[in-house]
Amino acid sequence: MAKAWMHALLGACLLLVSGGVLAADLCPQLSQRQGDTQVATRIIAIACDEYLRWNRPFIDSDGKLANLPAYEAESNGLKDGGAPWRRVAFYWQSSGLLQAMAFKAGASDCTYAAMSLSYQGLGCRGFVIDNPWSAAFISWVMQRAGVPGFHDSPSHFDYVRAARKDAASPYRFVAPTSAEVQAGDLLCFVRSKALYGYDGLVKRIDAGDGGLPMHCDIIVAIDAGKVYAIGGNVQQAVTLRILPVDAQGRLSGLLMRSADDSPCAPDSAASCNFNRQDWAVLLALKSQDELARIGSVLPPGSQYNPPVPETCCVNCVLGSGVPRCPTPGQPLLKPATPDEPLPGGG
Structure with missing residues (x-):
């Protein structure tokens, strides 16, 4: 068919x-x-x-x-205005394969670069360039x-x-x-x-x-x-x-x-x-x-090809519900609320 x-x-x-x-x-x-x-x-x-x-x-x-x-390697140029290197980081992170590459320089940085558009992620950019x-x-x-x-x-x-x-x-x-x-x-x-x-x-x-x-x-x-x-x-x-x-x-x-x-x-x-x-x-x-x-041949229930979500932030807004990006190697922090100060006094 x-x-x-x-x-x-x-x-x-x-x-x-x-x-x-x-x-x-x-x-x-x-x-x-x-x-x-x-x-x-x-x-x-x-x-x-x-x-x-x-x-x-x-x-x-x-x-x-x-x-x-x-x-x-570029910081812009995709049809949606996005950065090619960040999109590649998204393939790694979203597929769940980034953990298998954790021993590579810059790999841990890609976790945060893929989750947050505001995260600079220079280490991740090097990882994207250096690894097929x-x-x-x-x-x-x-x-x-x-x-x-x-x-x-x-x-x-x-x-x-x-x-x-x-x-x-x-x-x-x-x-x-x-x-x-x-x-x-x-x-x-x-x-x-x-x-x-x-x-x-x-x-x-x-x-x-x-x-x-x-x-x-x-x-x-x-x-x-x-x-x-x-x-x-x-x-x-x-x-x-x-x-x-x-x-x-x-x-x-x-x-x-x-x-x-x-x-x-x-x-x-x-x-x-x-x-x-x-x-x-x-x-x-x-x-x-x-x-x-x-196995199942049904279409996955998730949205298809959504933009990289802003799931953590560097410069956070209180009450946004978006967790602060942790230091590489540290666990993801829970979202800040108006009644809680951001970690690190941000």
């Missing part, structure tokens, strides 16, 4: 011009379906909404970065979409491994070119030079040899011989990528990284392509009925 709805929407919303180039971005329409009954639709709607929030950066089908209005956040973004999207059985992790490898090893995973582990891609799937590449391709990844997982640096994008649409995929921390933003598919909807013509590749440089420009990666696995989202056997 989700697939049929997607094709119907694409037929209604996308106008084609000569050469098969899309004249319209479908994410503005897709982003409105965050409360849809279909899990796949909610995944793509939430991913699209974030891509729009970051002002639609994208990598074109030639592998060129065509637009980058804002990047992670693409898996935190994927985990955050899956939580917001209410995907049952998803293995939240700051490492892509953990949920990729779960797709191969755990029958309760919402995804199937398949070779990237072996199946028709669908909206809601995850397309992943390996960032290590220790192994290459699907077979190399299978051997690594089955051998139980530990983790592996990876990256995954969410497929949000397939149309006119192209796949549209969104990922976090792609060129330091939430970015859309365009890749080729054949007439059967299977990935084809993917530029694959290999051990023999020349480094990207002015005298080897052919190697300079952001879509040339070690595409090692497609995580195919299971059907709605199969997902329902894993």
Whole structure:
């Protein structure tokens, strides 16, 4: 049902011009379906909404970065006027993955920076810049979409491994070119030079040899011989990528990284392509009925993509009901009332 709805929407919303180039971005329409009954639709709607929030950066089908209005380190530039680095802190904090990164410098600062727009959070800003956040973004999207059985992790490898090893995973582990891609799937590449391709990844997982640096994008649409995929921390933003598919909807013509590749440089420009990666696995989202056997497929009851709440304050107003931001490492303090002085005499 989700697939049929997607094709119907694409037929209604996308106008084609000569050469098969899309004249319209479908994410503005897709982003409105965050409360849809279909899990796949909610995944793509939430991913699209974030891509729009970051002002639609994208990598074109030639592998060129065509637009980058804002990047992670900046103090403003999002569509809603927000700070990109603070939004990334929100992905970490809201997904519950920040605690797993507590040993990293600046991580504890992100708890307060994500909760309070008035908290300066310079340590958090450094944490955001220094630590890959693409898996935190994927985990955050899956939580917001209410995907049952998803293995939240700051490492892509953990949920990729779960797709191969755990029958309760919402995804199937398949070779990237072996199946028709669908909206809601995850397309992943390996960032290590220790192994290459699907077979190399299978051997690594089955051998139980530990983790592996990876990256995954969410497929949000397939149309006119192209796949549209969104990922976090792609060129330091939430970015859309365009890749080729054949007439059967299977990935084809993917530029694959290999051990023999020349480094990207002015005298080897052919190697300079952001879509040339070690595409090692497609995580195919299971059907709605199969997902329902894993857990609830109902839309989460919370508001979708709300702004970062002001849940603690630095310069507090008595009677506001907002607790004062504690010193990093200290417990969150209860809200101040008109009859109680603020801690520290504020």
